[in-house]
Amino acid sequence: MALSGVARYGYVYARVRARFADVLDAGDIRALIEAEGWDEFISTLMNTPYGKAATGAGDARELERALKQELTAQYMMIMRSVTEKRLRNFFHHFFRRLEVENLKAIIRLKARRHAGEPLMYPVDDYFKRGITMLAREDITIDALFDRLKEPYKSVLSAHMAHMRKNGDTLPLERALDKEIFTAIFESARRLHGGDRRIVSEIVGLEVDIANVIAFLRCKQEDTTADLLPFAFSLPFEKLRDAAFAEDIPSSIRSLPDGIIRRSLERAIPDYESEHSLLPFEKALRKMFYERVKSIIRGYPINIGTIIGFLYVKEIEIQNICAIAIGKEHEMPADNLMKLVLM
Amino acid sequence: MPERIEGVSPTRMELLRLRQREKLAENGEELLREKRDALVAELLDVVCEVRDARKEMEAKMKEAFTHLAIAKAMLGAEKVRNLSLSARPQEMRIEFAARSVMGVSIPIIEFRHLVRKTTERGYSITDSSSALDEAARCFEEAVEKILRLAEIEEAVRHLASEVEKTKRRVNALKYVVIPRLKETRRYIQMRLEEMERENFTRLKKIKAVIEKREAAGI
Numbered sequence: 001m002a003l004s005g006v007a008r009y010g011y012v013y014a015r016v017r018a019r020f021a022d023v024l025d026a027g028d029i030r031a032l033i034e035a036e037g038w039d040e041f042i043s044t045l046m047n048t049p050y051g052k053a054a055t056g057a058g059d060a061r062e063l064e065r066a067l068k069q070e071l072t073a074q075y076m077m078i079m080r081s082v083t084e085k086r087l088r089n090f091f092h093h094f095f096r097r098l099e100v101e102n103l104k105a106i107i108r109l110k111a112r113r114h115a116g117e118p119l120m121y122p123v124d125d126y127f128k129r130g131i132t133m134l135a136r137e138d139i140t141i142d143a144l145f146d147r148l149k150e151p152y153k154s155v156l157s158a159h160m161a162h163m164r165k166n167g168d169t170l171p172l173e174r175a176l177d178k179e180i181f182t183a184i185f186e187s188a189r190r191l192h193g194g195d196r197r198i199v200s201e202i203v204g205l206e207v208d209i210a211n212v213i214a215f216l217r218c219k220q221e222d223t224t225a226d227l228l229p230f231a232f233s234l235p236f237e238k239l240r241d242a243a244f245a246e247d248i249p250s251s252i253r254s255l256p257d258g259i260i261r262r263s264l265e266r267a268i269p270d271y272e273s274e275h276s277l278l279p280f281e282k283a284l285r286k287m288f289y290e291r292v293k294s295i296i297r298g299y300p301i302n303i304g305t306i307i308g309f310l311y312v313k314e315i316e317i318q319n320i321c322a323i324a325i326g327k328e329h330e331m332p333a334d335n336l337m338k339l340v341l342m
Numbered sequence: 343m344p345e346r347i348e349g350v351s352p353t354r355m356e357l358l359r360l361r362q363r364e365k366l367a368e369n370g371e372e373l374l375r376e377k378r379d380a381l382v383a384e385l386l387d388v389v390c391e392v393r394d395a396r397k398e399m400e401a402k403m404k405e406a407f408t409h410l411a412i413a414k415a416m417l418g419a420e421k422v423r424n425l426s427l428s429a430r431p432q433e434m435r436i437e438f439a440a441r442s443v444m445g446v447s448i449p450i451i452e453f454r455h456l457v458r459k460t461t462e463r464g465y466s467i468t469d470s471s472s473a474l475d476e477a478a479r480c481f482e483e484a485v486e487k488i489l490r491l492a493e494i495e496e497a498v499r500h501l502a503s504e505v506e507k508t509k510r511r512v513n514a515l516k517y518v519v520i521p522r523l524k525e526t527r528r529y530i531q532m533r534l535e536e537m538e539r540e541n542f543t544r545l546k547k548i549k550a551v552i553e554k555r556e557a558a559g560i
Contacts, residue, residue, distance in 0.1 A: 060419055061419060061420065064418060064419060064420055104424075104466075104469070105420075105421075105424045108424050108425070108427040108428040109424070109427055111427075111428070112427045112428075114427055118420060118423075118424050119420040168430070168464065169428045169464075170428070170464065170465075170466060173428075173466050173469065174466075177468065210468045211468070213468075213471075213472065214467040214468050216472075217460050217467060217472050217475055218460065218461060218467070221459045221460055221461070223459050223460070223461045224461070225467065226461065226467055226468070227468065228468050276472070276476060277472035277475075278412070278471075278472055278473055278476075280472075281416075281471060281472055281473075318416075318418070321415070321418050321419075322415035322416065323415075325411060325414045325415040325418075325419055326411070326415055329407075329411040329414075331411060331415070336415075339412065339415045339416060
């Protein structure tokens, strides 16, 4: 790659590379899993780069709050370090996924007139839309919509009548999904060739996985799946064809050949013994994690290393949260081991 | 020694009436004892059902909480809590009917199948996990099992109360009413015999007086 091609990553790449040193290895995760009880888990976590987040976390909820702040801080670091316009635009929308998560949480809360504040990603300092502040206020869902800013206001307004009529928040959530993924893929389209391919591959894989899991859950109950309105390696018509198969293993075998089908096929024996879709979900999550790791292998100077770092941090934080929940519920280490990605 | 019934006239009519009452009480005791035995047999069956239903319900609750913990571990506790807010509330149609066991009214709880399909629950499928579906399904099944358990426990409560009532009636008949009737009957019989003897003696005396007068030629 020409020097001009890598210059746009220089600063952000250096910062991300430095932060990779803080990523927990399999041994750290295993030590957290094998900790006896909550106190030992927290003291083990104190000895990792998450020591600050672990300080004062009395329960899994407090830890989750601290870890959400930690993940947001990683995104903020990327946003501060990316200077090239097109890259910055892409990461802006990629970061906005967290704001959309916040907004969905607030909509669910306000639609049910539920008091209390959800745990949110503290992204208001960056986006300046004051969404997390709205969660703290005792306002109705209508007041919430009145105070929303663009792009969310116009996206949601089309579905408000339905929401008001039957209190169903799903169309709003679906509209937000559509808006955010459209923005991500639109901004990815403007990236340089190699970057565009990496983003499509990784974010596209994430979307395909979400769709195939939704498809399998609906197939199990012979209902129609409500999928994300995007598809990459797994077109909708292929999923529709697979829905006509006799059972779930046959559906999987009728999917087009690729990493998704191969991962699912490997999990069929576990599905048949456990009668649960969880082995498929775990297999797909594991495959996604492996894919992310393969993108960052050798730390290439491209968008893959940066986006891979964010995914690795997200998965790592999910792992720590899962272990914390496991410790709270006194889950055996063997069971916990199956829930984390290493 | 049992007491006798107060204020009873020692007459033959009363004796006949007491004998009828005693027979009726003995028949009643016999019938009530049979009813009590039948209720106890039914109660024992239902108690076994309660034990099984309770075990099933506890196992289902345990399974549900295990799946909930897995869902929380996979999605995050906060997300599960938040997704639960978007779940559509389920209208539970419960109807109460009754059946009769040995004259005891046993409630029947009738309800619509409560387990819903994933798409009917109202939370976003692409934002959640199959672990959440499993947890939701297990909790819905657990509610069904709780209702079934409530029905059986209520049956046990009704049956146990009826057994207790019947037992008290049997005991009252066996140890109070029948012994009193018997005692009173014995008393009347004794009094009647005594009165008969008195009459006999009186008659004998009169006869002796009359014979004496006749012999004297008065």
